[in-house]
Amino acid sequence: MIRxxxxxxxxxxxxxxxxxxxxxxxxxxxxxxxxxLEARYPTLCGTIxxxxxxxxxxxIRFFACEQDLSHxxxxxxxxxxxxxxxxxxxxxxxxxxx
Amino acid sequence: xxxxxxxxxxxxxxxxxxxxxxxERWEVSGPHFAGWEIYHVKGSPADPDRLYASQCxxxxxxxxxxxxxxxxTWEPVGNKFTYDGVPGTHQWYDGTPHPWEFERVWHLEPALxxxxxxxxxxxxxxxxxxxxxxxxxxELAGLRGHGSGPSxxxxxxxxxxxxxxxxxxxxxxxxxxxxxxGAFRSxxxxxxxxxxxxxxxxGGIPDPDAEVGHCxxxxxxxxxxxxxxxMQKHWDVMRSDDAGESWxxxxxxxxxxxxFPIDVHAHEPDTIYVVPITSDAEHFPPEGKLRVYRSRTxxxxxxxxxxxxxxxxxxVNVLRDAMAVDSLDSCGVYFGTTGGQVYSSPDAGDTWAPIxxxxxxxxxxxxxxxx
Numbered sequence: 001m002i003r004x005x006x007x008x009x010x011x012x013x014x015x016x017x018x019x020x021x022x023x024x025x026x027x028x029x030x031x032x033x034x035x036x037l038e039a040r041y042p043t044l045c046g047t048i049x050x051x052x053x054x055x056x057x058x059x060i061r062f063f064a065c066e067q068d069l070s071h072x073x074x075x076x077x078x079x080x081x082x083x084x085x086x087x088x089x090x091x092x093x094x095x096x097x098x
Numbered sequence: 099x100x101x102x103x104x105x106x107x108x109x110x111x112x113x114x115x116x117x118x119x120x121x122e123r124w125e126v127s128g129p130h131f132a133g134w135e136i137y138h139v140k141g142s143p144a145d146p147d148r149l150y151a152s153q154c155x156x157x158x159x160x161x162x163x164x165x166x167x168x169x170x171t172w173e174p175v176g177n178k179f180t181y182d183g184v185p186g187t188h189q190w191y192d193g194t195p196h197p198w199e200f201e202r203v204w205h206l207e208p209a210l211x212x213x214x215x216x217x218x219x220x221x222x223x224x225x226x227x228x229x230x231x232x233x234x235x236x237e238l239a240g241l242r243g244h245g246s247g248p249s250x251x252x253x254x255x256x257x258x259x260x261x262x263x264x265x266x267x268x269x270x271x272x273x274x275x276x277x278x279x280g281a282f283r284s285x286x287x288x289x290x291x292x293x294x295x296x297x298x299x300x301g302g303i304p305d306p307d308a309e310v311g312h313c314x315x316x317x318x319x320x321x322x323x324x325x326x327x328x329m330q331k332h333w334d335v336m337r338s339d340d341a342g343e344s345w346x347x348x349x350x351x352x353x354x355x356x357x358f359p360i361d362v363h364a365h366e367p368d369t370i371y372v373v374p375i376t377s378d379a380e381h382f383p384p385e386g387k388l389r390v391y392r393s394r395t396x397x398x399x400x401x402x403x404x405x406x407x408x409x410x411x412x413x414v415n416v417l418r419d420a421m422a423v424d425s426l427d428s429c430g431v432y433f434g435t436t437g438g439q440v441y442s443s444p445d446a447g448d449t450w451a452p453i454x455x456x457x458x459x460x461x462x463x464x465x466x467x468x469x
Binding site for chain 2: 007009010012013043045046047048051052057059060093094
């Protein structure tokens with residue numbers, strides 16, 4: 001079970017309260033977690049990464065275990081504590097704008 | 099009893115303002131989609147309970163919302179806007195080629211006869227259509243693919259397709275306007291397009307006779323006389339009597355002919371409204387006086403409408419999609435400001451009163467006349 005924390009504006013959009021818990025089959029990578037998240041909440045498609053190609057949106061960042069994973073290859077396995085649900089995978093909206 | 103529903107898009111959410119036919123007491127619902135920019139909300143002429151909203155943010159891009167109960171509840175629908183084929187380039191501000199990139203939906207125009215069909219005008223300028231209630235979007239690429247496309251340049255607010263007008267008397271005819279490319283007309287339901295900018299004069303563009311390159315801010319049409327179009331251009335208020343084939347200036351005695359919105363009285367095709375703004379550098383009313391100007395002669399002769407509007411220290415702007423009229427017997431006129439006020443006039447502009455004073459900056463105002 002993978003725990004995912006979304007920023008408030010995306011929780012509101014997808015009508016989620018609290019953390020999301022996902023079952024991910026196969027290697028637990030950022031891409032696999034986001035695929036599973038979008039499959040459960042299609043409304044989130046295009047709001048975290050592009051529809052075409054899957055590039056991360058510029059003002060969205062990914063963190064886990066106090067590491068910034070935003071620039072990692074999305075097919076890199078996530079840290080072990082994330083894969084066993086001990087730590088959440090954090091999707092963060094950059095503090096920018098006014 | 100008949101009533102009205104005013105649909106307001108703001109920088110931080112959408113609001114629905116409702117009143118009976120007297121338009122004196124208002125109920126305010128919102129913010130819907132709090133924190134998001136709502137560029138436009140519009141209802142279907144074929145089903146007034148069907149609404150579409152363009153919701154976006156710099157963080158999470160574009161979302162389209164749909165309501166089937168007049169804005170009480172909403173459901174996100176499709177948000178995938180992919181340009182047809184290889185998008186190519188348009189000109190950037192400095193004249194260099196720039197790839198066509200989807201940014202946001204500026205304007206949603208539901209079809210006149212089918213609540214599931216809706217058109218979307220987007221930045222970078224393009225026209226999309228959905229025939230399934232907004233779930234799936236397909237580009238009408240004949241517009242962007244018009245031969246002039248690579249020479250289009252953005253206006254200061256981006257290269258947006260901000261106006262879509264459907265001709266009620268001639269199926270298949272539609273108009274679109276793009277800043278800063280100009281006005282375009284299609285006679286085959288959006289498959290192919292013709293620039294309709296003859297007669298526009300735009301200082302600063304290299305070729306005064308260029309078929310594109312004009313910063314059209316807004317078009318308006320009265321449904322009973324669809325061959326007559328009105329235009330608020332960057333500078334100049336213009337009129338066409340031949341569906342855009344030619345234009346002539348009708349700025350007349352306006353204190354300034356710079357502005358954004360233009361609209362037509364619901365029952366008087368020669369009565370039109372604009373909100374003059376000081377200049378392209380000073381986006382606020384002249385002398386700090388918020389004045390709507392009305393012409394009852396189809397242009398040229400204008401009168402200021404001031405009763406109930408602030409006549410000192412007012413430095414707001416009224417954006418291009420932020421004016422609308424209802425179709426009650428006594429035509430109501432509405433507009434929203436960048437200062438967060440939405441004003442209503444139940445008597446065709448003679449008197450005004452704020453419905454709300456303190457919303458976020460208003461991006462768009464539409465009104466539905468309800469049975």
